[in-house]
Amino acid sequence: ALNILNNKLYLKNLSTNIFEGNVKGNIDADLISFLINADLKGKNLNVEKALLYGANMKDALSGKLNFNATLSLNPTLKTQEEQMKDLKGDIGFSITDGQFGPFGKIENLILAENIRESQFFQTALGGIINALATIDTTHFEELTGHLLIADGNCIIDPITSKGSVMNLHILGNFDILKNYANMKVRVKITSILSNLLGPINAINPVNLINSAAS
Numbered sequence: 001a002l003n004i005l006n007n008k009l010y011l012k013n014l015s016t017n018i019f020e021g022n023v024k025g026n027i028d029a030d031l032i033s034f035l036i037n038a039d040l041k042g043k044n045l046n047v048e049k050a051l052l053y054g055a056n057m058k059d060a061l062s063g064k065l066n067f068n069a070t071l072s073l074n075p076t077l078k079t080q081e082e083q084m085k086d087l088k089g090d091i092g093f094s095i096t097d098g099q100f101g102p103f104g105k106i107e108n109l110i111l112a113e114n115i116r117e118s119q120f121f122q123t124a125l126g127g128i129i130n131a132l133a134t135i136d137t138t139h140f141e142e143l144t145g146h147l148l149i150a151d152g153n154c155i156i157d158p159i160t161s162k163g164s165v166m167n168l169h170i171l172g173n174f175d176i177l178k179n180y181a182n183m184k185v186r187v188k189i190t191s192i193l194s195n196l197l198g199p200i201n202a203i204n205p206v207n208l209i210n211s212a213a214s
Helices: 047-055 080-086 106-110 119-125 191-202 205-213
Strands: 002-005 008-018 021-030 036-046 061-073 088-100 139-150 153-162 166-175 180-189
Touching (some): 036 047, 061 139, 106 180, 180 191
Antiparallel strands (some): 002 008, 021 036, 061 088, 088 139, 139 153, 166 180
8 A cells, every 4th residue: 555644655565475485564755854664574585595685695594584674774875885874773583494504513613713722722623623513503493583783783682593403692793884793602502512522521610720730
């Protein structure tokens, strides 16, 4: 339905099929300031296709996506950078029966820079990486998240995943303009994985002190 009231154009009960799913919602546009507000709901979208064709991201994430989003944007701003700085959003989402790309591999998480540079961990890592690579930690039953967008930044508030062998809890910030993420990732693993960690699994404060002393 299309209506004009108080210098605003209202598009209500919109519905479209995209990325194998459905998006419904309402949009209004201010005819004076040209500010566009959207309230959208998506169901059963193919997130792999959405990321590939919408953000040129390949093999990053797969699964079925549901979301609720409120967005505001001024499309009359001259540059894409100005538009992204002006973009505001509040997005809640869930993805079911999905898979991470390289990010979800436990061996890549363990090889994070702050761990890799530790002298203690360097000694222990060599013998366990190959064993860890035999366990598929990229699959998850559910991935849920809440994102807040403003001033060219996306605040991750948070994102959590539930899998059969590994769960993730992610907090941080994503700079949309620089395409750069600064995140803290907490990982919870099952005994199947912890048993493969060898000497790392036995780490405790006493061991760390003894290692430093020697």
